[in-house]
Amino acid sequence: MKEINLEINGLSIIESNRALELINHIIKKLSFLDMRRVTNIIVSSNYKRDISFLLNNNSKNRFELSNDIYAAVLTLESEYDYEFYLVVKTSLIKRYLKNKNEIEYQRLFHILHHEFAHIHDNNKKIDAFKNIIKDQKYIGVNSITYPIAEVCWSEYIANYISSSSAIQTEYPINFAKSLLYKVDKLKDIKTQITAYKINNSREDLIQLSIKQVESVLKSASYLIGYLNGLNINLNQLDCFLALELEKTDFIETFINLTYELNSIHHLYPNGFINLNIYNNLACLIKEYYKTLGIDLFEEDNILKINLY
Template sequence: MAEDQAITVASLQSITVSGLTDEAAKGLAFRVAALVGELTGIDRPRPLDLRRMKRMVFAADYAAALEDEVGDSGRRVAPTREDYAVGVAKVIVLRLDGSDFEIVPVFDVNTFAVLGDNYEEMEQERKDWFHRILHMLHHELCHVHDDNKKIDAMPAATLGKVWAGAETIIGPLAEVAWSEYFANRVSCITASDAVIDETVEMFKDALLRTKPTMNDHIIAYRRNSDLDGLMALFKRHGDFLVKAAAYALGYLDGIGKTLEEVSGEAHQVLMASDFRPFWHRMHTELKAMFDKHPAGWDDSLAIYSQLSEVMQDFYDDMGLVLQSQPDGGLYVNIPFRPENSTPEMLIWAAGNG
């Protein structure tokens, strides 16, 4: 195992820290380097593959650091900032000159600074926080591992990835769902019961919130005709429900428990929700993808096809019917339904159908 760790961690050349004193920055960098080595081999049957991770960035201005990494590529990497979720870490995959990539994890230094503190001098509350952030670091390293394996298995597809039609929406969402499922399933070994419980609670809250919220936004769209605005809102709220489900499914499969065993309340909410069939279908497809990962992944995007179908049906159920056009464009049909239309709108639709 020591040899495996040396091979996978050897690529790390620098850890950049901003926003801390020189002493604190050095302490954080040295401690993170050591933790990366420990986390690489913590799951002995599956040591983490970190080959393309040459740099790690801990930034005082996390959002600006993300933008700096992608430069003028045109990619949008703004961190999540919602009442129910705030992003503090993200793994960026950068295409290098030629045919390879660099993988760069970027972190909010204020969140991760605790990793550089003296553990033995911490109060218990601070130690609990340390372990929570350690798990977050582990989660991001699992993303690095997954990205490495995907690049190895699908070099041509990764280099030449172009989505068209409905795939421009559902393809990236399927990728994110897989990515979060995999990272949580593999990193669950460092997740506390509290973290897993909070993730399940987050999923339950998203179940209760998302459909009514999007129905309200569709009603507003019928009045203002702002389709771009509606799609942006759905990507914020609707896509988050899918990601929350993937987070929860990853932990549950990792610890070998069902949703009902972890939270009877969340299970009841799911069983009563329209999302129930999508939860089960996501679970089936994600488990199948995990069982094939990475040896069973070929150099195409076909591995995502079944999961993408689930995403498209989810959009349809939420009120947005995505239709691919012959020229590669996308048409969004928004049928009038009782839950996303006022009585007056339904009367109008019946008379103009």
């Protein structure tokens, strides 16, 4: 592995040296992962600004700035290939340096394990799809369903790979709780659709509903990755949360999503030949939107949305 540039901001000299030792220690522990194409790790005290600057409208990233995200991998195009930047919030490192206990270390280690798992997965996908993804543009219904399918796979496999470091953390349980909360909030979609029918200039309500569904599917994929990686089911993780999910209309989609992610996983990575690996998952996503009253279709390759 070639040398990685490490930039640390917002820490004292002593803290910076400790952070450097810590990050190098974690990289060595995760050296079994494919870390090719990582060129820079930035510990950032102005996370949103630095990520926005690096992205610069880069189309290869589906990234949303959020206060509860502590680190992110950015994929940037170079002249002949891609390179990865790992951006980590200074506050995450500072929290560990301040407390220096096993709980904080496990938390920090898992977050970075998850991000390096993304790098590992991104390398496998670039190796498989390099001649496809540079010019790939989804149109029509696929412009909604395929990017979501890609995100679902990405978060599933990152959590699957990093699940071993999640055992001593609160993350698996928290993602299960988060999924239940988001599923419950889906009832808002009916209100948003009704409001749009009354005032069809409120396109933002439709976009909000689409993003809301994406968030649910993404959270479910996170959770499935943990469960499969730990070789347990939701009932073994928390029987109460399992029972609550079974009471919801989402349970059938959760089961089907688990099946489709498992099917893709069986092909990974040597069976990744083209982007058709996402076909069935994209169809599942389209059908789930329909159950919520959002019918995605197209005319002359142009996306249309029918609400009912």
